[in-house]
Every structure is written in structure tokens, then in C-alpha cells.
Amino acid sequence: MSSPNDTIGQSADGSVRNGTMSTTTKVGSSSRGRFKSQVEDFESMTREARDAQTFDHNLTMGQAIRLYKKGICWSLLLSMAIIMEGYDTALLPSFFGFLPFVRKYGKLLPDGTYSISAPWQSGLSIGAQVGSIAGVFLNGWLVDRFGYKKTMIGSLLVMIGVIFIPFFAPSIEVLFVGCLAQGVPWGVFSTLACAFASEVCCTKLRPILTTWINACWVIGQLIATGVLRGFLGRTDQWAYRVPYALQWLWPVIILIGCIFIPESPWYLARKGRDEEAVKSVRRLTTPEEGSDFSPEASVKLMSYTNKLEESISAGISYIDCFKGIDRRRTEIACTIWSIQNLCGSSFMGYSAYFLQQAGFSAEDSFNLTLGQYALGLVGTCSSWILMSHAGRRAIYTYGLAALCGLLFIIGFMGIANSVSAVRAVGAMLLLYTFIYDLSVGPVCYSLVAEMSSTRLRAKTVVLARNFYNLFGIVNYVIMPRFLNPKALDWGAKTGFFYSGLCLLCTVYCYFRLPEPRGRSFGELDVLFEQGVPARKFSSTHVDPTSASHSPSALLENLGIDPDKAKKGSTQHHEKAASAV
Numbered sequence: 001m002s003s004p005n006d007t008i009g010q011s012a013d014g015s016v017r018n019g020t021m022s023t024t025t026k027v028g029s030s031s032r033g034r035f036k037s038q039v040e041d042f043e044s045m046t047r048e049a050r051d052a053q054t055f056d057h058n059l060t061m062g063q064a065i066r067l068y069k070k071g072i073c074w075s076l077l078l079s080m081a082i083i084m085e086g087y088d089t090a091l092l093p094s095f096f097g098f099l100p101f102v103r104k105y106g107k108l109l110p111d112g113t114y115s116i117s118a119p120w121q122s123g124l125s126i127g128a129q130v131g132s133i134a135g136v137f138l139n140g141w142l143v144d145r146f147g148y149k150k151t152m153i154g155s156l157l158v159m160i161g162v163i164f165i166p167f168f169a170p171s172i173e174v175l176f177v178g179c180l181a182q183g184v185p186w187g188v189f190s191t192l193a194c195a196f197a198s199e200v201c202c203t204k205l206r207p208i209l210t211t212w213i214n215a216c217w218v219i220g221q222l223i224a225t226g227v228l229r230g231f232l233g234r235t236d237q238w239a240y241r242v243p244y245a246l247q248w249l250w251p252v253i254i255l256i257g258c259i260f261i262p263e264s265p266w267y268l269a270r271k272g273r274d275e276e277a278v279k280s281v282r283r284l285t286t287p288e289e290g291s292d293f294s295p296e297a298s299v300k301l302m303s304y305t306n307k308l309e310e311s312i313s314a315g316i317s318y319i320d321c322f323k324g325i326d327r328r329r330t331e332i333a334c335t336i337w338s339i340q341n342l343c344g345s346s347f348m349g350y351s352a353y354f355l356q357q358a359g360f361s362a363e364d365s366f367n368l369t370l371g372q373y374a375l376g377l378v379g380t381c382s383s384w385i386l387m388s389h390a391g392r393r394a395i396y397t398y399g400l401a402a403l404c405g406l407l408f409i410i411g412f413m414g415i416a417n418s419v420s421a422v423r424a425v426g427a428m429l430l431l432y433t434f435i436y437d438l439s440v441g442p443v444c445y446s447l448v449a450e451m452s453s454t455r456l457r458a459k460t461v462v463l464a465r466n467f468y469n470l471f472g473i474v475n476y477v478i479m480p481r482f483l484n485p486k487a488l489d490w491g492a493k494t495g496f497f498y499s500g501l502c503l504l505c506t507v508y509c510y511f512r513l514p515e516p517r518g519r520s521f522g523e524l525d526v527l528f529e530q531g532v533p534a535r536k537f538s539s540t541h542v543d544p545t546s547a548s549h550s551p552s553a554l555l556e557n558l559g560i561d562p563d564k565a566k567k568g569s570t571q572h573h574e575k576a577a578s579a580v
Contacts, residue, residue: 049304052297064204071284081189084250086220131183140462159185198449199266211442215380222373269302333464341471344498379437393515399439400506407499414492450516
């Protein structure tokens with residue numbers, strides 16, 4: 001909700017932050033002029049927005065939790081959709097090793113065994129991804145038109161209906177249709193929950209609620225692995241039908257809660273429905289007696305931020321994500337989420353494969369996989385402590401560097417080609433899982449939600465998620481080829497390939513990823529509008545309510561040639577790419 005940080009309306013010129021001299025960034029005069037022309041009582045809105053931002057900035061973590069405890073609960077409820085998705089998506093790959101499932105949907109081989117062909121295995125997985133891509137794009141349009149609440153309720157109803165397809169699928173062709181259909185609501189859940197979490201609480205809680213999304217994925221996968229472990233001994237059709245049937249449990253529970261959930265006040269403010277936004281803020285907060293918290297002032301800050309973004313860029317279509325300053329923001333969001341698939345995370349899904357190669361039984365492999373997911377959950381929870389002491393940019397970049405080193409070691413272990421080396425690979429993948437879920441896994445969700453402008457958030461998150469999905473499809477295609485003895489047969493040496501990609505991702509983050517820690521959405525708008533370089537985000541003070549500093553003066557103070565920072569003839573809109 002209201003999310004302020006350093007100072008709004010107070011000069012910070014020449015002040016020291018993080019041990020370095022900082023500069024105050026302010027709204028450019030032309031943007032401010034357009035802003036004032038759109039607001040009837042500009043000074044009153046500015047004053048109330050400043051008060052709300054100052055209040056939010058001064059909140060301690062304990063005060064924030066007490067004030068937004070209802071908002072936290074509503075966000076956790078909506079995030080359960082990600083637990084459901086994590087559970088659902090973990091089932092299919094595991095079923096490929098279930099004899100009853102393979103006997104039902106596979107073909108009898110000459111040696112008397114059953115098998116699902118590699119093309120069908122890839123096709124089922126990719127079908128779900130294709131459906132997810134469609135659902136993600138659909139979510140961007142639905143949220144903008146109907147809001148978060150109605151979109152979630154509709155998607156849950158669709159999910160309840162399409163579960164019938166895989167549950168009763170008589171053939172692998174019908175199962176493919178079921179995977180494709182389930183992918184559509186999965187795509188909606190994967191983006192809606194993240195955006196909603198970023199809009200229903202204050203700045204202090206925003207990174208926790210957005211990174212909780214990663215924990216929900218891990219919890220879902222952990223539950224799925226536990227359920228499948230319990231059915232290893234069954235040889236009838238219920239070995240796979242019961243896990244499918246359990247999918248109906250999640251949407252029913254979430255649907256009941258969503259009937260009462262308040263709409264995002266940011267969405268209502270963007271639609272000009274300020275009175276409804278105030279009511280929503282009241283339903284999300286529990287002010288203590290004597291508190292200075294004002295729901296009306298919080299909504300004024302939201303409206304102020306929305307008007308500020310309108311003055312910078314009025315469009316809210318997908319094409320506007322690639323125009324002006326929003327192009328830089330979209331590029332960062334899309335790349336950051338794609339990095340989750342480029343940094344070798346697909347290796348984590350093959351830990352059981354390497355363990356079985358080392359001589360572990362299927363039961364022991366499943367047990368160790370449960371331990372792997374438990375490590376992931378511990379890593380995600382530990383990231384909250386880490387984020388209270390370090391910035392998201394540092395955690396993400398150093399996390400990638402650590403993963404790069406681990407993948408390089410895994411690659412060298414592949415050269416050894418011994419049972420002990422394969423066991424070591426399994427152990428390294430456990431360590432990889434912990435570091436990934438301490439850094440890249442959870443922090444990504446916070447970064448993606450913060451990089452976009454509030455007006456384009458739903459669409460930017462949609463684009464970023466689909467870039468992630470596209471690279472996920474690439475991984476689905478190439479990873480089996482890397483590991484298959486009848487294909488490339490690289491085995492653990494595949495670590496060399498992903499360590500190279502991981503290194504490139506680390507370099508990108510160093511030069512292009514800004515630090516959003518402690519910044520309000522309005523402050524981030526100004527930093528991006530003025531083209532502040534990524535490495536100087538944390539040391540630049542922001543003043544969205546003042547025009548005393550022109551963009552050219554700001555850039556000169558940062559040591560940047562204003563002429564080189566411009567694109568075309570506009571002063572503010574085209575500094576994204578050349579600012580770093």
C-alpha cells in the first residue's frame with residue numbers, strides 16, 4: 001500500500017547514505033507540470049501523500065505486522081494458489097516413473113515392459129507450459145478489466161472444472177488436453193498472487209510477502225513428493241488417481257476465502273475509485289489506538305503515484321511496456337525472471353536421477369528429494385533474515401555467483417565418472433537447492449513486483465513470467481538430451497553449460513539490476529524517470545514532490561553526460577538503455 005522510504009519533500013542534498021555521498025532525485029519540471037494540470041487540489045494531495053509516506057517510512061517491522069495483520073492473512077490466502085500450482089506441476093514428472101500410470105498411458109514394449117515415449121513425456125510437460133503462457137497473457141487483461149478478486153475467483157472455478165480431464169483421461173491424448181487446460185489457470189495464479197502481495201501491505205512487508213511466493217512453490221512440491229512417496233507401494237489405478245483427486249481440495253478452500261477478500265486498493269485507486277480504495281485499506285489494516293495511520297492519506301499516496309506515472313507515460317497497454325522509461329523496467333523484470341531458468345535450476349529436478357545412478361533405491365531417492373525441498377523451504381525463510389541486512393540486488397547477484405561456482409564443480413565431477421562422484425553431485429545439488437532458495441528463488445518475486453510501474457505492473461509481470469515460461473520450455477527440451485545416454489550423454493558435465501550461462505547472468509545483474517530496497521513505488525518511478533544508473537540507485541535520495549532539480553542537473557551530479565543519456569528528442573522518456 002503506502003510505501004515510502006527515505007524522504008519525500010525534504011532535501012537530502014549532500015547527505016551521506018551507506019557511506020557514500022548521495023544526490024537527491026526529484027521530479028523533472030515538465031513531468032511535474034503535466035502532473036499538476038491533472039490534479040485539482042495538487043498541494044493538498046502532495047501534503048497528504050507526503051504524510052502517508054513519512055508514516056510508512058517510520059514503521060518498524062513489529063508495527064507493520066500489527067497494522068497490516070489482516071492484509072498479511074489475505075495475501076497468504078491468495079498465495080495458497082501457488083502451493084496448489086507447485087503441487088500440481090510436481091505430479092506429472094513423477095508419474096512418469098509410476099508403473100500404474102505408465103501401464104495406463106504408455107505402450108507395451110517387446111521386452112514386456114511399459115513405457116511412455118520421450119516425445120510424449122516432453123509433449124505433456126510442454127503442453128502445460130503452453131497453457132500457462134496463454135493464462136499469463138489472459139491474466140494481464142483480466143486483472144486490468146475486472147480486478148484481482150474477480151479474476152482469482154473465475155480462475156479457481158475454471159481449475160475445479162478442468163481437473164476432471166486428467167482425472168478421468170482414458171488416453172494419453174486426452175491427458176495432454178488436460179495438461180494444456182490446467183496450464184491456463186496455473187498461468188493466472190503464477191502472476192496474480194505476486195502482484196497482489198506487493199499491493200496489500202507496506203514497504204517493510206513487501207519483500208517478505210512477495211518472496212513467500214517461492215516458499216509456496218516449495219511447499220507444494222514438498223506435499224506432492226510426500227503424497228507420491230506414500231503411494232509407491234500401490235500398483236492399481238488409484239496410485240495416480242488419488243493424487244490427482246487431491247487437486248480439488250486446494251481451489252475449494254481458496255475459493256471460499258476469496259469470496260470475502262478485499263480488492264487491491266492500488267487497483268481501485270488506478271480506476272479512480274478512491275472511496276472504495278479507502279474501504280479496502282480499512283479492511284486490510286488494524287490501526288492501534290492513538291495511531292497516526294490514515295486510510296485516506298494512504299489512498300492519496302496511491303493516487304499521487306498513479307498521477308505521477310500518468311504524467312510520465314499515459315499508456316497502459318502491452319506495447320507501452322516497451323516505450324520510454326518502461327522499456328528499461330520491462331527488460332529488467334523479464335531478464336530477472338528468465339534467470340531462474342537460465343541459472344541451472346532445472347538440475348534440481350534431476351537430483352533423484354543422479355542418486356539412483358549412484359545406487360540409491362527409488363524409496364531412498366524420494367526421501368532425499370523430500371529433504372531437498374525441506375532445504376529449499378529453510379533457504380526461503382532464511383532469505384527474510386538476509387534481506388533485513390542486505391539489499392535484493394546484492395543477494396541476487398552474489399547468489400548467482402555462488403550457483404555459478406557450484407555448477408562448475410558439478411561439471412568437473414562429471415569428468416570423474418565414478419559412483420562416488422555421482423554421489424557427490426547429488427550432495428552438491430542439495431547445497432545448490434539451499435543457495436538457490438536463499439537468493440535467486442525468492443528474491444526474484446520481490447524484484448519483479450518492484451521493477452514495474454504500478455499502472456503497468458500486471459502486464460509487466462505477465463511479460464516477465466512468459467519469458468520465464470519460454471526458457472522453461474527450452475529447458476524441457478534440452479535437459480533430457482544433455483542427460484540421455486542415447487543423446488548427448490553429458491551427464492553432470494552439463495554443469496559446465498549452465499555455469500557459463502550463470503556467469504553471464506551474474507554480469508548482467510551487476511550492471512543492470514537496481515537496488516529497490518526500502519523504496520516506495522513513487523520513488524522508484526522517479527529514479528527510473530531520471531535514468532539513474534543501476535549501481536547508484538541505493539545511494540541516490542529521492543524527492544518525488546519537488547521540481548527544484550532538473551533531470552540534466554541530476555545526471556551531471558551523478559557524473560553522466562545529459563546529452564548521452566537522452567534518446568531522441570524527449571527529456572525524460574528515453575534514458576533507460578543509456579543510463580547505465
